[in-house]
Amino acid sequence: MKTSVFLGALTVAGFAAGASAAQTLDDVQSRGNLNCGVTTGLVGFAAPDANGVWEGFDVAVCRAVAAAIFGDPMAVEFVPTTGQTRFTALASGEIDLLARNTTWTFTRDTDLNNEFVGINYYDGQGFMVPRDLGVSSALELDGATVCIQTGTTTELNLADFFRVNNIEYEPVPIETNAEAQQQYLAGACDVYTTDASGLAATRATFEDPSAHVILPEIISKEPLGPLVRHGDNEWGDIARWVLNALIAAEELGVTSANVEQLAEEGTDNPEINRLLGVEGELGAMIGLSNDWAVNAIAAGGNYGELFERHIGESTPIGLARGLNAQWTEGGLLYAPPFR
Amino acid sequence: MSAISHEPQAGGFRLSQLIYDTRYRSLTIQVVALILLVLGLSWLVSNTVQNLEALGKDFDFGFLTQPAGYDINQRLIEYDSQMSHGRAALVGILNTLLVALLGCAAATILGVFFGVLRLSKNWLVARLAAVYVEGFRNVPLLLWIIAIFAIMAEGMPQPRDFREGGGASMLVGDSVAVTNRGIYIPNVVFTRSLGGNEVVAPEPEEPDDAGTTGVASGTYGGSRIATGGAGVSTGQDDQDAADARNAQSAAGEDDAAEGEIVPSSSALDWLVVLGLLVLGIIAARMVTAWAKRKQEATGKRPRTLWINLALILVAPAIALFLLGAQFDYPVLGGFNFDGGVHLRNSLIALWFALSLYTGAFVAEIVRGGILAISKGQSEAAFALGLRPNRTMRLIILPQALRVIIPPLISQYLNLTKNSSLAIAVGYMDARSTLGGITINQTGRELEGMLLLGLFYLVLSLVISSLMNVYNNSVKLKER
Numbered sequence: 001m002k003t004s005v006f007l008g009a010l011t012v013a014g015f016a017a018g019a020s021a022a023q024t025l026d027d028v029q030s031r032g033n034l035n036c037g038v039t040t041g042l043v044g045f046a047a048p049d050a051n052g053v054w055e056g057f058d059v060a061v062c063r064a065v066a067a068a069i070f071g072d073p074m075a076v077e078f079v080p081t082t083g084q085t086r087f088t089a090l091a092s093g094e095i096d097l098l099a100r101n102t103t104w105t106f107t108r109d110t111d112l113n114n115e116f117v118g119i120n121y122y123d124g125q126g127f128m129v130p131r132d133l134g135v136s137s138a139l140e141l142d143g144a145t146v147c148i149q150t151g152t153t154t155e156l157n158l159a160d161f162f163r164v165n166n167i168e169y170e171p172v173p174i175e176t177n178a179e180a181q182q183q184y185l186a187g188a189c190d191v192y193t194t195d196a197s198g199l200a201a202t203r204a205t206f207e208d209p210s211a212h213v214i215l216p217e218i219i220s221k222e223p224l225g226p227l228v229r230h231g232d233n234e235w236g237d238i239a240r241w242v243l244n245a246l247i248a249a250e251e252l253g254v255t256s257a258n259v260e261q262l263a264e265e266g267t268d269n270p271e272i273n274r275l276l277g278v279e280g281e282l283g284a285m286i287g288l289s290n291d292w293a294v295n296a297i298a299a300g301g302n303y304g305e306l307f308e309r310h311i312g313e314s315t316p317i318g319l320a321r322g323l324n325a326q327w328t329e330g331g332l333l334y335a336p337p338f339r
Numbered sequence: 340m341s342a343i344s345h346e347p348q349a350g351g352f353r354l355s356q357l358i359y360d361t362r363y364r365s366l367t368i369q370v371v372a373l374i375l376l377v378l379g380l381s382w383l384v385s386n387t388v389q390n391l392e393a394l395g396k397d398f399d400f401g402f403l404t405q406p407a408g409y410d411i412n413q414r415l416i417e418y419d420s421q422m423s424h425g426r427a428a429l430v431g432i433l434n435t436l437l438v439a440l441l442g443c444a445a446a447t448i449l450g451v452f453f454g455v456l457r458l459s460k461n462w463l464v465a466r467l468a469a470v471y472v473e474g475f476r477n478v479p480l481l482l483w484i485i486a487i488f489a490i491m492a493e494g495m496p497q498p499r500d501f502r503e504g505g506g507a508s509m510l511v512g513d514s515v516a517v518t519n520r521g522i523y524i525p526n527v528v529f530t531r532s533l534g535g536n537e538v539v540a541p542e543p544e545e546p547d548d549a550g551t552t553g554v555a556s557g558t559y560g561g562s563r564i565a566t567g568g569a570g571v572s573t574g575q576d577d578q579d580a581a582d583a584r585n586a587q588s589a590a591g592e593d594d595a596a597e598g599e600i601v602p603s604s605s606a607l608d609w610l611v612v613l614g615l616l617v618l619g620i621i622a623a624r625m626v627t628a629w630a631k632r633k634q635e636a637t638g639k640r641p642r643t644l645w646i647n648l649a650l651i652l653v654a655p656a657i658a659l660f661l662l663g664a665q666f667d668y669p670v671l672g673g674f675n676f677d678g679g680v681h682l683r684n685s686l687i688a689l690w691f692a693l694s695l696y697t698g699a700f701v702a703e704i705v706r707g708g709i710l711a712i713s714k715g716q717s718e719a720a721f722a723l724g725l726r727p728n729r730t731m732r733l734i735i736l737p738q739a740l741r742v743i744i745p746p747l748i749s750q751y752l753n754l755t756k757n758s759s760l761a762i763a764v765g766y767m768d769a770r771s772t773l774g775g776i777t778i779n780q781t782g783r784e785l786e787g788m789l790l791l792g793l794f795y796l797v798l799s800l801v802i803s804s805l806m807n808v809y810n811n812s813v814k815l816k817e818r
Contacts, residue, residue: 084779091394091784112782113395144674145520150765151779156408159420170520170675171410173765173776187497188519188684190674230395 024096024228024235025069025287033075036062037095040080040176044201044311045101054078057310058099060300061120061226061243065097068242068292073299082175083151087112090229097239099226101195103153113230117240120225120303122323122332124218125157126196128203131213133190138217142167147180147189149173154194157220177202195222197311197319204316238286245293248275248335249302251326256301263294275338282338303333391785400790402781403428409776411767413683424777431772432794438689438768439755439798445694446754447747450701455731457706468702475699481760483696488688488764495519498675514668516676521683523669523676527604530663534605608662612655619651626650685766689758697754704746708739740813748806752799759795769794 028034038046038058046056054076063073079095090098091113101123102108104116127146129135138161148155150173162169172189174180181202184192192199196218203209226243228236249255252272254262263276273279277290284290300306307324311317325331357367391398403425410420415433418426457468475483496507498518509516516523530536626643634640669679712735720730759770769791778787 084775087779087782088784091782107780107782141674143672143677150771150776155776156420156780159408159410162410163420169410171412173412173767173771175762175765183492186492186519188492231393 024232025238028069028096032070033077034062034066034069034097035077035079035095036065037079037081037086037089037098037100038062039100040082040178042101042177042198042201043205044315044317045197046078046099055310057121057306058101058226060306060310061099061246062097063299064246064296065239065242067295067299068238068245068288071289071291071295073295083149084175087114090114090227093229096235097226097228101198101224102227103195103222104225104227105153108227114227115230115233115236116225116227117236118225118243119223119332120243121197121223123195123197123222123224125154125193125220125222126199126218127215128184128192128199128212129190129215130187131211135213135215138215138219139165139167141169141191143169144190145170145172145188146191146193147172147174147183148193149177149180150175152194153220153222158193161219181205195224197224197317200319201311201317204318209316234287238288241286242292242296244335245275245296245338246303246306247326247333248338249293249297250304250333251328251335254297254302256298256305259294259297263291271338387785396782396785398786399783400786402777402783402786405781407777408780411772413686413767424773424781427777428769428773428790431767431769434766434772435755435758435761435768435770435798438686438693438758438761438766441690442693442697442754442758443751445690446697446701446750449694449698450750451705452702453698454702454705454709457702458709472699472702475695476703480692480696480757481763483692484688484760484763487691488684491521491684491687492519498671501671501676509669514666514679516669516671518676519684520675521681521687523679523681525669526667526678526680527659527664528602528667529604529608530600530602530665532603532605532662533607533611534603536603537601538599602663602665602667611662612658615654615658616651619654622650623647683766685761685764688764689761689766693754693757697750697757700750700753701747704743704750705739708741708743709735711742712738737813741815744806744810744813748803748810751802751806755798755802756795 036059038054038056041047042056044056046054046058049055059076059078062076062078066076067073069075079089081089081095081098081100086098086100086102087108089095098114099120101121102116103123104119108114109116127138127141129141135141141162146158146169148158148171155171155173158169158171172183174183177194177198180192180194183189185206192202194202196214199214203212203214206212226239228239248271249259252269252275254272254276259276262272263278266273266278270279274282275293277283277292277294281290283292286292301309304326307319307321308314311319313320321329321331323332325333327334357363388398404423406421407424407427408420409427411418411427411430413434414430415437416430418430453468453471456464457472459465459468495517496505496519498516498520499505500507501509501516501518507518514525623643623646626646630641630643667678669676669681671677716734716738717730720734721727725733758768759774761768762771762775765771773794774787774791778784781787
């Protein structure tokens with residue numbers, strides 16, 4: 001008892017730090033930009049372009065959140081994180097939002113004290129091998145050397161997959177996607193495994209993408225989504241509903257091209273009106289201006305536009321919508337109603 | 340007079356004496372410093388507790404008993420992904436110890452070699468040694484690690500190039516393979532291992548469905564990943580082996596006679612061999628001491644070379660023979676070489692870079708130690724007719740050791756701690772397992788880092804105390 005009083009008296013700074021954890025929005029607003037954690041470079045998801053401006057599907061989520069808060073999609077400070085540093089960066093407050101194709105799992109949500117705000121890409125773990133190896137199934141990989149990124153769920157899935165199927169392998173742990181790519185191309189590993197979307201994105205940057213095949217086995221569910229720290233629900237709400245706004249905008253036909261017009265003129269559809277702030281005060285309920293969703297959508301477009309521009313079939317990465325289509329199109333994307 | 344003698348008693352103890360009286364001042368300063376230190380520490384601790392609470396985290400080492408879930412490629416003890424995080428940490432710790440031990444040994448050899456060469460009168464040799472020292476001492480260690488790793492991964496042939504017409508071939512009579520996944524060397528295995536041998540049924544029932552991969556999987560050494568749980572057989576051949584064993588225990592001797600013994604090695608075998616070797620060396624030293632006494636008493640030194648060689652070598656050789664030692668050569672399997680010992684790129688890069696880098700520092704220490712011995716010593720040795728080679732070995736180096744050992748201790752400590760750069764090339768040391776993957780999968784940063792810090796602290800203290808024992812034995816005896 002005595003000690004705790006004694007210690008308690010000494011921890012003014014500790015209290016201050018504890019109290020500030022619950023006001024991420026205030027911190028972000030007073031700082032004037034959003035600190036967003038992304039990968040160290042995965043083309044299509046997050047990578048700097050020729051001018052050093054970060055671009056990609058995950059980056060777009062950060063930009064949309066920044067646009068919803070500040071009206072300026074460029075008010076983002078990007079912090080590259082590795083698989084090992086990302087959660088520490090988030091927990092320590094170095095970043096406000098982590099959009100780093102991170103798989104939503106039970107332990108990460110509960111034990112690691114993160115809060116996943118949704119899913120922006122439904123993925124699964126796959127294997128890529130050089131075509132001339134003549135392998136057509138992951139079950140033929142007995143004794144193979146496999147490159148994996150450490151600190152990821154893929155590491156655990158891989159161990160489970162090989163153990164369950166009674167086959168042996170030699171893991172080569174690697175820190176970043178770029179290093180893995182280098183090792184794989186040098187032939188220091190036979191197989192590279194990560195999320196299938198990541199494999200497609202990596203393969204797109206190869207000199208000869210057709211010399212590599214992605215094996216048919218998808219060995220895990222990898223729902224990738226942005227996440228925030230546990231314990232600040234208001235901040236989590238903002239990130240969650242910005243993502244939902246992007247998804248709902250596609251469903252409702254709101255695009256970056258027509259969003260300004262729809263917001264000015266209003267429509268017959270009450271849900272679009274509520275989303276765009278023409279009716280109701282949804283923005284005020286999450287502590288933002290009423291045109292938050294207009295800004296978020298204008299930043300880069302709705303979910304479908306972002307997908308097409310960064311990772312869709314017209315890009316070198318060439319991912320099909322598949323599970324990531326709207327629920328009306330047979331996919332899994334289903335934004336809750338804006339009401 | 341009386342006034343002076345009475346003054347202190349009359350005044351008694353005043354508070355201002357704590358500052359102005361030199362008798363109490365130093366005590367006051369120490370007490371104040373102690374209080375500030377304690378306050379600072381308790382602030383750190385309570386701030387941590389407070390922030391952990393704010394993050395909703397507790398402080399708990401229970402994660403060490405949870406299943407780790409990840410595989411480790413280089414294991415000195417048995418491990419699979421179903422074992423605990425604590426076990427994974429132990430595997431990492433042993434890997435750290437391995438590379439530290441290999442590195443310290445190699446750095447010492449390199450350092451002594453180049454330190455002596457740098458003092459050579461031969462201009463070219465001395466300059467070459469200087470280039471080595473300056474080159475490795477002045478470029479960051481991390482660059483050397485990555486450079487060696489890149490040379491191995493990019494410059495060496497792939498395992499499949501070793502097939503017919505692939506353009507690469509094995510060295511030393513087809514026993515060593517240098518590939519871009521590491522170096523495969525022969526392993527010593529025992530047909531009468533103390534750890535027990537598996538017996539494989541003589542004829543394979545199916546004409547080998549696994550193709551090329553199946554051939555060598557019965558003879559794997561310590562380098563193969565066993566993905567199954569403890570005691571769970573994985574490959575087809577292992578399955579046969581298990582069947583054979585069952586049949587053997589059921590039917591008795593007949594099946595065993597038909598079976599083919601799979602050579603294997605266990606820690607026990609090596610313990611026996613190395614134990615005999617150490618005993619032999621101790622015995623040889625006793626013989627040498629006896630020869631020395633005899634020389635001092637009679638002036639004649641008995642020839643001990645053959646006796647010593649026999650003492651050291653015969654017993655281990657007999658043990659190896661009795662255990663049925665034989666080489667297990669690496670053989671190209673499906674994707675990789677099977678059998679033999681696999682020295683991975685990560686180990687090679689880390690080991691070579693650490694040795695070369697620290698060796699450069701050791702070379703300078705050795706050079707300094709030799710230069711510290713007065714010139715009169717070598718002149719006296721020459722006057723007695725000793726040649727330069729013997730002068731260095733018998734006169735200079737033993738005295739130089741007194742100067743060399745203390746700074747050498749800190750180089751060993753540096754090397755050991757620098758081995759945590761392993762993360763750059765994916766070597767699974769304590770930093771990569773306990774301080775890397777385990778922390779990341781469990782979210783126990785504080786606990787993991789504390790344990791890691793504690794491990795390096797204990798390891799450093801152990802190394803320096805062992806070296807201090809050695810230092811005490813070689814330092815100048817003052818009587």
